[in-house]
Amino acid sequence: MTPLEAREHFRTEARPTAGFARGYAQANLMILPREDAFDFLLFAQRNPKPCPLLGVLEPGQVSSDLLQGSDIRDCVPRYRVFENGSLVDEPVQVFDYWRDDLVTFMIGCSFTFEDALLENGVPVAHIENDCNVPMFRTNVATEPAGQFSGPLVVSMRPIPAGQVADAVRITSRYPAVHGAPVHVGDPSAIGISDLMSPDYGDAVPIPDGTIPVFWACGVTPQAVVAASKPSFAITHAPGHMLVTDARDLEYQVP
Amino acid sequence: MTPLEAREHFRTEARPTAGFARGYAQANLMILPREDAFDFLLFAQRNPKPCPLLGVLEPGQVSSDLLQGSDIRDCVPRYRVFENGSLVDEPVQVFDYWRDDLVTFMIGCSFTFEDALLENGVPVAHIENDCNVPMFRTNVATEPAGQFSGPLVVSMRPIPAGQVADAVRITSRYPAVHGAPVHVGDPSAIGISDLMSPDYGDAVPIPDGTIPVFWACGVTPQAVVAASKPSFAITHAPGHMLVTDARDLEYQVP
Known part of the structure; x- marks a missing residue:
């Protein structure tokens, strides 16, 4: 399965992604309003072990070279939606929740x-x-x-x-x-x-x-959202990752 | 010379810092208003080779564990002040330019x-x-x-x-x-x-x-400021670095 095939597959099957599209990097998601994005980007910079950033989209941007041909709002098996730190929904796509000020963070996964x-x-x-x-x-x-x-x-x-x-x-x-x-x-x-x-x-x-x-673990941001209670956040459901187009080997150091 | 001694020394001698406080990491500086800080943090995330971040201070913060006992406004041999992308001053301290919304980025140095x-x-x-x-x-x-x-x-x-x-x-x-x-x-x-x-x-x-x-090179952000013309920025003068308390070896990978 290629990464694009995996993302297409997981539009309709809501299961954990471990073992799929072997050789390609999977990513944790954190999606926050622009007003909270600096603080979160700083959080990631200060906590590189739990929050290594593979990519960050501009406000409102829904695709990138890490997920070519896919839309970030519908390519992960299951999402989680948080309001004021509380889990309010676990949908399989998030078109209805989307806003043009949302910034998507893609975080490395073990x-x-x-x-x-x-x-x-x-x-x-x-x-x-x-x-x-x-x-x-x-x-x-x-x-x-x-x-x-x-x-x-x-x-x-x-x-x-x-x-x-x-x-x-x-x-x-x-x-x-x-x-x-x-x-x-x-x-x-x-x-x-x-x-x-x-x-x-x-x-x-x-x-x-x-x-x-x-x-x-890249689920750390979800515990941080629960503790810090930003007004709004979307994440992946734990284990239900974004399968990216980046090869695992790109993240290997000598 | 310890890092603190070096920072004290460079409060009054405006010369390049190469070779001083051997074994301790030196850093490039970029100081920007909070409103520009997300874009710059994202720029650094996307350009880790020229802009590897060693630390970022909260808005208005003037010291940290990377410069214990020193004030970021007066511990670098020479600063540069930019308005709308143009160099307007090269002072030896920047107390007069300080604002509580300024965010300091410390960027790794070769x-x-x-x-x-x-x-x-x-x-x-x-x-x-x-x-x-x-x-x-x-x-x-x-x-x-x-x-x-x-x-x-x-x-x-x-x-x-x-x-x-x-x-x-x-x-x-x-x-x-x-x-x-x-x-x-x-x-x-x-x-x-x-x-x-x-x-x-x-x-x-x-x-x-x-x-x-x-x-x-960590001077890349200065060329970016010249090209992108943010309303206000303070940097170090090229080669006139912040001598930090972090050991070089902390940044070595296996």
């Missing part, structure tokens, strides 16, 4: 380095289980910017103990899509009480001999 | 990787000659954002032919401070007619056996 993990023989549990990656709110604060602040959200992958070093080494080469893990091991150290009850996505088994490894 | 070049035996001509690095406007366009557009500015270092690969390899590890060169060799290919007449800084000798190597 799905990009999953291909590299798999190619290097490091298992990725939620792909093996064909479900959404488990994500957790932590007690680690992000760096505030203007009106925006809130907790860091992380994704979790159980990694065999002998391959943790490989997972660190491989993902370090992708700083534009969350990069190296932010935490290895004890979930309670970052405020996670139960790995079987993720705040977003699906639980995955944690076999004996594996260690939970945590990466900064 | 001086950061010069220590790494020197440590690896790659000569840096303007340090050997104790002068400012030569900088040139090119015919390469930056990626526009909102009201901002303009030409890429590059810094040039003549590198012995046998060490060009080393210079590329070493500087590639510093993507936050311009990273790998944007051009190696023929200056006319990027619109530079005379290497002995830099647009900013000082000319340096180009000995036989060396090749001119060009890196994206």
